[in-house]
Amino acid sequence: GDHRDLHLSIRRQRQMCIRDSYKKMLKSVVKKGFGGCPHDCPDTCSMIYEIKDNKLISVTGNKDHAYTRGGLCVKVKDFDKKHYHPDRLLYPLKRVGAKGEKKFERIKWSEAIKTITDKWKEIIKEYGPQAIIPYSYLGNQGLVHGLNGADAFFNKMGATVCERTFCGEGSCTAYLSTVGPTAGLDVESYIHSKYIVIWACNSVSTNLHHWAVIKDAKKKGAKVVVIDSYKSRTAKAADWHISPKPGTDGALAMGVINSIIEQGLVDNEYVKNYTNGFDELRNHAKSKTPEWASKITGIKAEDIKKLAFELATVQPAGIRMGVALERHYGGGQTIRAVTCIPALTGAWRHVGGGITQFPVWEHPYKFDVICRPDLIPENTRVINALQIGRALLGETHSDIPIKSMMCWNANPVTQSPETEKIVKGLKREDLFLVSAEHFISDTASYADIVLPAAMGAELEDMILSWGHLYLTYNEKCLDPPGEALPNNKIFQKLAESMGYKEEQFKWSDSECLENYVDWSAPASKGITLDYLRKNGYARLNVGTKDDRCPHKEGNFATEDGKCNFIIKNAKNFVAGPFRQMYEGNQPGEPLPELPDYVPPAESPNTNPELAKKYPLNIISPKSHAFLNSQYANMDSKMKVQGEQFVIINKIDANTRGIEDGENVKVYNDRGDFHGNARISEDVAPGIVVATLGYWRQKSKTGTVNSISSGLLADMGNAPTFSDNLVEVEKAS
Ligand SMILES: Nc1nc2c(c(=O)[nH]1)N[C@H]1C(S)=C(S)[C@@H](COP(=O)(O)OP(=O)(O)OC[C@H]3O[C@@H](n4cnc5c(=O)[nH]c(N)nc54)[C@H](O)[C@@H]3O)O[C@H]1N2
Ligand SMILES: Nc1nc2c(c(=O)[nH]1)N[C@H]1C(S)=C(S)[C@@H](COP(=O)(O)OP(=O)(O)OC[C@H]3O[C@@H](n4cnc5c(=O)[nH]c(N)nc54)[C@H](O)[C@@H]3O)O[C@H]1N2
Ligand SMILES: [Mo]
Numbered sequence: 001g002d003h004r005d006l007h008l009s010i011r012r013q014r015q016m017c018i019r020d021s022y023k024k025m026l027k028s029v030v031k032k033g034f035g036g037c038p039h040d041c042p043d044t045c046s047m048i049y050e051i052k053d054n055k056l057i058s059v060t061g062n063k064d065h066a067y068t069r070g071g072l073c074v075k076v077k078d079f080d081k082k083h084y085h086p087d088r089l090l091y092p093l094k095r096v097g098a099k100g101e102k103k104f105e106r107i108k109w110s111e112a113i114k115t116i117t118d119k120w121k122e123i124i125k126e127y128g129p130q131a132i133i134p135y136s137y138l139g140n141q142g143l144v145h146g147l148n149g150a151d152a153f154f155n156k157m158g159a160t161v162c163e164r165t166f167c168g169e170g171s172c173t174a175y176l177s178t179v180g181p182t183a184g185l186d187v188e189s190y191i192h193s194k195y196i197v198i199w200a201c202n203s204v205s206t207n208l209h210h211w212a213v214i215k216d217a218k219k220k221g222a223k224v225v226v227i228d229s230y231k232s233r234t235a236k237a238a239d240w241h242i243s244p245k246p247g248t249d250g251a252l253a254m255g256v257i258n259s260i261i262e263q264g265l266v267d268n269e270y271v272k273n274y275t276n277g278f279d280e281l282r283n284h285a286k287s288k289t290p291e292w293a294s295k296i297t298g299i300k301a302e303d304i305k306k307l308a309f310e311l312a313t314v315q316p317a318g319i320r321m322g323v324a325l326e327r328h329y330g331g332g333q334t335i336r337a338v339t340c341i342p343a344l345t346g347a348w349r350h351v352g353g354g355i356t357q358f359p360v361w362e363h364p365y366k367f368d369v370i371c372r373p374d375l376i377p378e379n380t381r382v383i384n385a386l387q388i389g390r391a392l393l394g395e396t397h398s399d400i401p402i403k404s405m406m407c408w409n410a411n412p413v414t415q416s417p418e419t420e421k422i423v424k425g426l427k428r429e430d431l432f433l434v435s436a437e438h439f440i441s442d443t444a445s446y447a448d449i450v451l452p453a454a455m456g457a458e459l460e461d462m463i464l465s466w467g468h469l470y471l472t473y474n475e476k477c478l479d480p481p482g483e484a485l486p487n488n489k490i491f492q493k494l495a496e497s498m499g500y501k502e503e504q505f506k507w508s509d510s511e512c513l514e515n516y517v518d519w520s521a522p523a524s525k526g527i528t529l530d531y532l533r534k535n536g537y538a539r540l541n542v543g544t545k546d547d548r549c550p551h552k553e554g555n556f557a558t559e560d561g562k563c564n565f566i567i568k569n570a571k572n573f574v575a576g577p578f579r580q581m582y583e584g585n586q587p588g589e590p591l592p593e594l595p596d597y598v599p600p601a602e603s604p605n606t607n608p609e610l611a612k613k614y615p616l617n618i619i620s621p622k623s624h625a626f627l628n629s630q631y632a633n634m635d636s637k638m639k640v641q642g643e644q645f646v647i648i649n650k651i652d653a654n655t656r657g658i659e660d661g662e663n664v665k666v667y668n669d670r671g672d673f674h675g676n677a678r679i680s681e682d683v684a685p686g687i688v689v690a691t692l693g694y695w696r697q698k699s700k701t702g703t704v705n706s707i708s709s710g711l712l713a714d715m716g717n718a719p720t721f722s723d724n725l726v727e728v729e730k731a732s
Pocket of ligand 3: 323
């Protein structure tokens, strides 16, 4: 008997053992899921996540995708490492040291939520809800967890509306006034272009997958022209680099328009049938000769004529505008002028001809449902995020002080202008700052409560694209580490604790997606959420790269279907795919009827007084290995990017006794930052370049935005990051 029992028991144990190891094996089998890169970048890559034991083990590009073609950039190719970075925030924290001292203590979620909402209720009681301001941007580009994800929540609260015009609103306003909300020239159709102008965009670093198409077109014989105020990586790879002084592209574009007309290269029939105001434009452009433009831009008149000639005669000609084109006081008018060019030349007649701004205009998103502008109480004030420093110090308004700010998906301390004001504001003892983050960013450093946010593979979403014509799905493949939560969940908890009853505040991520996308729009024909779950992405129904020619016969998205060289009785407005559609935030001054050159606010030509003190014009474009300020805390990315550098011409370095590699201080009245001088012919005398994204907490003093101004540009309240004068000296 004993013997038999023992035998059975061994057998049972063996069976259990086999079952356990089988289970274990099953668990450790690698699972795959579809990812969408959540970063604020035109490429919005389709990716493949690999998961083992509830852990992300690799991230690769989705090879099936016709546009992103399986390639990932230097930032995201090891996205899994970012998920498990040792500094990743895992638990809610409360501040226990002085503001900015970064001394925090772990607390429970329940305590965090109660502390926040108790404080908000108290503020609302004493000052009203407008004493609270939300601050978010595209740190996460998801429809659910991204920029607009909590607009409904703060609109319900009646908080101050934070106007976010960081990136493209000037460009959008100008573009929409001219051709309306059309996606224009498909980025993929550039394969058919014979002449490609990349105007103020550093594609090699910031739009890698478009660059791949351009390289293919180049192989087929296309000429690639890059218009950039310095010899960027992209400019170096071009057939022709044209280098206007910062903020003078408007003069260049007007010179090109003048020259196209003077050389008799206008497509008269196209102009007659599909445009408004040619006669007025011709008269207006008469005095804007290439010689006139040459004096302003520093480009030879001959080159301006040649650019005009080639743009008109080598077809199909495609123009890709970068957002940097809007980053000076006259940015809006510049984009008005550039957007007129393909209609003048008739480039729109051809597949591969025309202009690309943001293809997002043909994406079927229901921003009214996402943002709920209908919940905004009447007369709610608007504060522009580019002036958040001024606002925190009470300089933008004298009515209700800002007593609390909640910041997520954004890092104003490094990314917004006038950093020193922001930091001073965030240090205010009476300001209650809540920050939802992945890391103790430069902004989270000043927070009273820090909430840990989920990342990439840990949440379900669809990722917006402002650079191509695909919908992109991101699957939730695993649970977040520690107690991190997706943004949507964080705001659900806050809504519940505030007592907000709207159905929307209970929608799961899937329900949000069902409600946020217009699945019955013509562009989404044949696409469902289930289709995306199975395939990862889908091209919108807007024609193919080989046949899409949206304005062959006019059909612009304007009122009368024509391209507006002239706009009559128009008021300045703020257009942008991601802004809140709220009438209260329209600047509303009359807009000039015809495109023109509007000089920069700070340049030796237009502000000689200031230039005596600060003679150098600085531009602060994106860093190759960072995504705005993200990744600048990762050693592996720092290795690729290098320490903060300041590119300066030999002449400017010599007069200041600066040697290559030496540490220098860059400064003006607004603040200063340090970097290593890089003496180079890549910049002309009078210009310095320092790229963006380095962390303040790792810097000697400030960062590039310490010197930048909060002045808003001529259209769409755009930033003026390329419109700042500084002086550079050896650091002591
Ligand atoms: N690697 C990397 N990629 C990114 C980002 C990143 O941080 N890093 N950020 C993403 C974001 S948010 C955006 S908006 C896009 C932006 O991508 P881009 O549109 O490429 O913008 P920037 O890098 O700011 O500037 C592009 C180029 O414009 C030039 N420039 C600046 N001022 C002027 C001017 O007045 N005239 C002319 N002609 N040229 C000028 C700069 O020298 C620079 O080379 O990139 C996205 N992709
Ligand atoms: N001088 C100068 N300044 C510039 C520019 C320039 O060219 N020159 N470019 C401007 C442009 S184009 C832009 S778009 C802005 C960008 O400005 P921001 O959007 O403020 O830039 P990021 O550094 O990307 O900050 C995003 C933050 O969100 C966090 N984050 C990411 N994902 C999530 C998430 O899912 N949940 C939560 N809670 N947090 C998350 C990240 O950790 C990061 O700290 O900067 C602008 N600033
Ligand atoms: Mo941006």
